[in-house]
Amino acid sequence: MRGVAIGIQADPAISSPVVGVLRVIIDIGLEFSKFFTRLTDMICEFEDYLGPLSEHSQAADIELVEHAVVSVYTNMLEFGWKARSVFIGSNGKRRRFTSFRAFKRQHWDTFETEFMSMKQQMQHHLHVLQHTVQATHFSHSRITAQSRSSLLSIARTERREFLSWVSDIDFEEVHQTTYTKKHRGTGDWLTREPKFQEWMQSPHSSLLWCNGKPGIGKSVLSSHVLEHITAEAGLRERTAICFAYYNYRDTRLASITTIIATLIKQLCQGMHDIPENLLEIMRNARSPSLLGSKEYFFSLMEKSSEVFVVFDALDECPEERREDVLGFITEAVTMPAPHCVKIFATSRREMDITEAFLKKNVPTIQISADSVAADIETFARSRVEELGSGQHGKTLYITSDDLKEEIIQTLAQKAEGIFLWVNLQLENLCQASKAQNDEVVKEALHTLPRDLPDTYIRILERIETQSPYMRDLAIRCLAWVLYAQRPLETQELQTALAINSKCKTQEDLRPISLKVILEACGNLLEEANRVTRPIHYIVQEFLTTAVHGPLQHKIRRQLLDSKSLHKNLSLDCLMYIDLMSFSKPASHEWELLEQIRDHDLAIYAYTSFDYHIWNSVEPSSDATNKLGRLLQKDSSCLAALLQITLLSNDSTRWGSTERFRRIDFRVTPATIIYSTRLYNIPTIKQRWVGQTPPIYALHLAASAGLVDAIIRLLEEGSEIDEKDGDQCTSMYYACQNGHLDIAQILVNKGADIHARGGYFDNALQVASYQGHTQIVQMLLDAGADVNLEGGLHSSAL
Known part of the structure; x- marks a missing residue:
């Protein structure tokens, strides 16, 4: 506080409010102990600015100096007000929180960013003071201030754009959803484990694997570990934290490049300045998938003295892609100093994961029923209390305290560590309790299913x-x-x-x-x-x-019976498409977005009806008839159908439709067949495909990934390098949509890999932008010119 004292001596009249503010902040820091050290560090940083003020005040016009000093003190008052707002709400009451990580992200991290801006403003005011003392360059100072303010605004905007661009996966939302399932007092056994303590406190890179059977609460434990790491290490200087929650239903997560790009986004969120080399990739309008490289991740690691990474549910990554993430994890923790990476991972004991970690002698914590026995009882007790009071719209109607305790103990004893089993039994008991008769509940309690499969059968x-x-x-x-x-x-x-x-x-x-x-x-x-x-x-x-x-x-x-279900789903899609009745294709991307804005299922139905027909093996008569009536519509209606069908299934009605194509040619039923999986269904192909292929059949088949159609069309003499209305070749569309096998066939047949046309000008550039690395490598092996100029990004580089 010596620097503050010096600042006070410069002009006590304006300093006293600052003293009061700083005392309030110190008192608050004592209440929120985890933030005390960082708060006092921030206060001490003012010493660098307040000392020089005293020296300048001895040699300059006091009025001018006072103006500069007031500006500095204004910054300090702003610091105090914003620091207080982190911990005290607008109602004047102390903020409370269950998730330290959520509190840190919502309140503290914003304040940290603002603190850096306040420091920059104080530095600026010192510059202004120096110019004032010299009685020169005053107007220059004002211009400089405006310029710096403008640059700061541009930098903040670019930062937001980068974080939005690099990855649209929001693991933070997944974390908060998962952590809300944790009940107070559970999970602490894990963070007290000696192996966990050793991993947490080690000064070296290390990996800790936590495994257990399905339903035992691994994901909630992961969220608890992430909260624990954030609370214990999140405020340390040069410590970074990132994490990934795998989900078997999210196909995007199968790609290691997507996972790494998302981890990089999280690391950048913790930085005041995003590295220039990463910003350049965005400025050059290149694909964010290019950032999904472990080299970029490792280079970012060097900016931190310690990096924590949490991976949940590795077993939900597709087995054929797991090797990539396991290799990334083991490589990260075996990198030489000064890197220090600590990775915590959870999964089932799948064979490939077990073998990969055993080879590296990875420390392991197995979640057993005994490990979580106390947590199960705590969870059961908490849930019974919640349901007894009717929270979350469900009620357990019981009047006897003895029955309540019997429910808790019975669930705890029979759960065998499975939280999901407990939750499902309580759902069943709630149903039974609707009779509002304790005996009915007791009877249901005494006939509980013994495990999850039996529970599912009861539910069915x-x-x-x-x-x-x-x-x-x-x-x-x-x-x-x-x-x-x-x-x-x-x-x-x-x-x-x-x-x-x-x-x-x-x-x-x-x-x-x-x-x-x-x-x-x-x-x-x-x-x-x-x-x-x-x-x-x-x-x-x-x-x-x-x-x-x-x-x-x-x-x-x-x-x-997946075939029968796919028949039903295909019919639903066709009925929805029939209800849409778009009479003509859109002329512009914005027009198409406007068309489908209020149609929730449009993107899915148009891009997936053929998927369900194909998986039904032989379509139902209803689906066949509905499809027949659809294909008999006029060319303009079919063009509208084709236009939406060509979009990516991952698109949303609000999202980007970068595969938008103007349909300025005649569309026939055969055009639709060559654009979809319908080509692979013999009965449909025989009925709707004639001897003469429709216009641009090769382009459409390449876009849809129809290997058999490509082979047939080439054998029948289709022009391999023909260009469509967008000046694109079939090679371009194969590379855009990631169809490596088709791209390879076209190369083998002599396609021109340097053909120009389309939004990205050439096959190599579009494959590079879309992140199709295998196609990029295949094109390079075939002699593609990386310096070929043209298109949105000038070149593939």
């Missing part, structure tokens, strides 16, 4: 006994959730379930309430991050894995 039996409407709704909903080409957002699912043969116009669609959907499905589903999905990975496994005996319930058999 309960679904079976519902009204015909609710039972059919459950089966349709589970079919969509289990067999959709990608996870449906809740709005998409609600619309899909509203489709029926009575719908004649869009106005007839009546989206079904999410509450009704979850109730119909026996609470086997949940909504998380705007997507309705199974409550756990093992629910999906149970419903889609064939078994024999009593576990083969009638509804389960229906859900295992």
Whole structure:
């Protein structure tokens, strides 16, 4: 505080409010002990600025000096006010929080960023003071101030743009959703484990693997570990934290480049200045997938003295892609000093993960039933209390305290460490308690299913006994959730379930309430991050894995009949497309977005109807008839259908449609067949494909990934380097959409890899932008010129 004292001597009249503010901040820091050290460090940093003020005041006009001193003190008052706002709400009351990480992210991290700006402003005021004392360059100082303010604004805007551009995956939201499932007092056994303590405190890079059976609470433990790391190390200088939650339904996470790009985004969020080499990639309008390189991640690590990384549910990464992430993890922790990377990973004991970690002698903590026994009882007690008071819209109606304690102890003793089992039994007991008779609840308690499979069978039996409407709704909903080409957002699912043969116009669609959907499905589903999905990975496994005996319930058999379900889903998609009735294609991308803005299921139905028809092997007569009527529409309607079909299935009605194409040629039924998987269905191909291929058939087949069609068209003499209305070749579309096998066939047949045309000018540039590294390597091996200039980014480089 010596620097503050010196500043006070410069002019006591204006300093006293600052003294009071600093005392308030120190008092607050004592209450929020984890922030005390950082707060006092911030206060001490003012010493660098206040000392020189005293010296200048001895040799300059006091009025001018006082103006500069007031500016500095204004910054200090602003610091005090904003620091107080971190911990004290607008109502004057102390902020409370359950998640340290959420509090830090929502309140403290913003303050940290603002503190850096305040420091820069104080530095600026010292510059102004120096010019004032010299009585020269005053106007220059003002211009400089405006220039610096403008530069700061530009830098902040570019920072926001970069963080939005580099990855759209929000693991922070996943973390908060997961952490809210944790109950107070649970999970602490893990952070007290000697192996965990050793890993946490080690000055060297290290990996800790935590494994356990399904449903034992690994993801919630991961969220607890992340909160613990953030609370213990998140405020340290040059310490960085990043994390990834794998989800088997999110196909984006299968790519290690996507995971690394998202980790890089998180590291950059913790930096005041984003490295220039990363910004250059965005400025040059290149693909963010280029940042998904471990070299970029390792270079960012060098800017921190310590990096913590949490990986949850490694087993939910597709087995064929797991080698990439396991290699990345083991390489990261074996890099030589000065790198210090500490990785915490959870998974089941899958063979490949076990072998990879055993080879490296990775320290392991196995989550056993005994490990979490106390947590299970705490969880059961907490949930019974919540349900007893009717929280979250569900109520456990019991009057006897003895029965309440019996429920808690019975669940704790029979759970065998499975939190999910406890939760599902409480759902069942809530149902039984609707009779508001303790004896009925006690009887249900004494006949609990012994494990998760038995529990699921009970739930399916309960679904079976519902009204015909609710039972059919459950089966349709589970079919969509289990067999959709990608996870449906809740709005998409609600619309899909509203489709029926009575719908004649869009106005007839009546989206079904999410509450009704979850109730119909026996609470086997949940909504998380705007997507309705199974409550756990093992629910999906149970419903889609064939078994024999009593576990083969009638509804389960229906859900295992994927061909029949795909027939139903294909018909739903075709009925929805029929309701849309777009009469002509859009002329511009914005016009197309406007067309589909209010149609929740449009992108999915148009880009996936062929996926469901193809997976049904032989389409139903209803689907065949509906498809026939669709293909018999005039060329303009078919052009509108084709235009949306060519979009990426990952697109949303709000998102980018970079695959937008103007359809300025005649579209026939055969055009649609060559653009979709329908080409691979013999009965459909025989009916709608004539002897003469439609215009641009090779381009459309290359875009759709139809290997057989490409081979046939080339054998029949299609011009391999023909250009369409956008001046693109079939090679361009194969490379844009990532179809390596087709690109290789075209190269082998002599396609011109340097053909010019399209938004990205050439095949190498579009493949590079889309992040299709194998295609890029194949093109380079074939002699592609990396310096070929043209297109959006000038060159592939």
